[in-house]
Amino acid sequence: MERVPILKIGDILLVSIQVDMSDQTAVTLQDDLAERIVATGCHGVIIDITALDIVDSFVGRMLSTIASISKVLDAETVVVGMRPAVAITLVELGLSLNGIRTALNVERGMELVAASRDDEWDEVGGDEDAETTATS
């Protein structure tokens, strides 16, 4: 089980990190994610870290790299499900997760992605996306 599964939900790719990330797992995840973004044309990547007890500099760097790769491929990255203790540790360690957007849970993350797409396309009208998240 060295591969973190990537789930496609509408316009969003959802990744739930539950295992300890090794170098290899992290690289594989980045590769898989980049491929899936291109293959599906999704505009949002949501990374759920509910299961993580700690986010060290390695994981923090991995999240930043994923966000940067997604950005280049025209996809927004949102990290969701951070535990209060993880947030406290992050700040204490001096890791600020630069360039990474966060949300409380998956639903809010989806709203954030939809909202940022709507901003870009507001003259065209992104009502469909807004409606999808409004039902949540």
Added chain:
Amino acid sequence: MERVPILKIGDILLVSIQVDMSDQTAVTLQDDLAERIVATGCHGVIIDITALDIVDSFVGRMLSTIASISKVLDAETVVVGMRPAVAITLVELGLSLNGIRTALNVERGMELVAASRDDEWDEVGGDEDAETTATS
């Protein structure tokens, strides 16, 4: 990391199983799931097993138990992301996953849940749910 995270997306609870299930993890997951169904009033439980290389009788039984518990709490369970090799092994082992509905991926699982809710509520009109999945 002994707890499998449960993600709420709209009317659905999503569980992605990525770790080897021990007795304790399975019981905790069942308890957590039952509590979340009651707390959120969700009508669908989607269990993603993309990451599982094998589904043995223990995991099969756990999935059946979860489906039964959800049923009693008025929620539909759909298992998604089964690998071809897992399906073959299941049949060879004589495990037929009785009473468990399956779908190819999360999106189809969501459609299945929405469709079964629509069937129940067709006279009231479940258009909102149908629209949510139609965007996928």
